[in-house]
Amino acid sequence: MIDETIVVIVRVVISFFTLLIFTRLLGKQEVGQLTFFDYINGITIGSIAATLATDLSARAWTHWVGLVGYALLTGLLQYITIKNRYLGKVLDGEPTVVIEDGKILEKNLNQMRVKIGELMTLLRAQKVFDITQVEYAIFEINGELSVKQKAEYLPVTRKDLQIPSASSGLATEVIQDGIVIEQNLQQRKKDKAWLRQQLQANGIEKEKQVAYALILPNGKLYVDKFDDQIGKEADMSDYEGPY
């Protein structure tokens, strides 16, 4: 009677695009920047979307309202945390100093519900193996540890050694998958004739032979061809395959 396959397909389309629209509206926060609450909230929204697609024992509408409700509340909280500094601190928490001048601040650590073992792991992940080298370690709201080492343990910079350095600038993509990106060429004040000339100098007849090309900060052209002409020396596989 009821055609479950078609119903699920229609619900998948509804769920997928609703999720896509609302996640785009909720901004471009990276997974690494999410707080613990954001993370759990994301899982909940995903779970409701999955149920909307596959649970035919309830109306699609009820799940959809749940999904939209979570998305709207998340958006509302985002707005509040941006507009109101105090509420932002209450809702998101704030960075907490957990090590100062090599001493662990146990009270702050307990407030963050972090064990000393976990703190040491995070410290090692920041390539600090000696706690006495730490001037400040701050536990960020996304669960990451920011570490400021004491000045005597910091690596020497070009400035310290008074070595002159020029700004390196940015590289610009000019060919991707054989297609010339004219807008980027114009940005670097170049034209197709210049590009063709550069490609010919690299032994390339047509743009279609190029997988990727960049104008480097120094104005030179980096070209990667589809035909890489690489021998088997770089093949890291230790099985025949196929797999």
Add this chain to the structure above:
Amino acid sequence: MKKFSLHAIPLLTLVFFIAIMHSGIVLKNPMGTEDRLYQSVNKLEENVKDKDWSSAKKEVRYIENAWKKVVRRIQFSVEREYLLEISGTISRIKGGIEAQDDQAVLEEIYYYYGQWHSLAT
């Protein structure tokens, strides 16, 4: 134009989804001569009250086919269990007619009326 499309397309998509999820309330109504479900159950009620069992048998066959047509249209906005429950009610009506048990059939017909009013609302 691009900026307008950027906002209009997601908005229209959401409106379209909402329309699909609420389409049952419109699509449960008849769209031709072969899916007049509610009127047919009304006729069946009269047949049963008159104990006209041969007409009742014809009517219930029509109801079964009409229900299949309606289900195809409303399945995107109604939960599966509710559709199965109405199918069960129609089957019990059919059984009651076979047994010529007018009391049982009338009970099921009035149960069906309640289900119909709540369907896709």
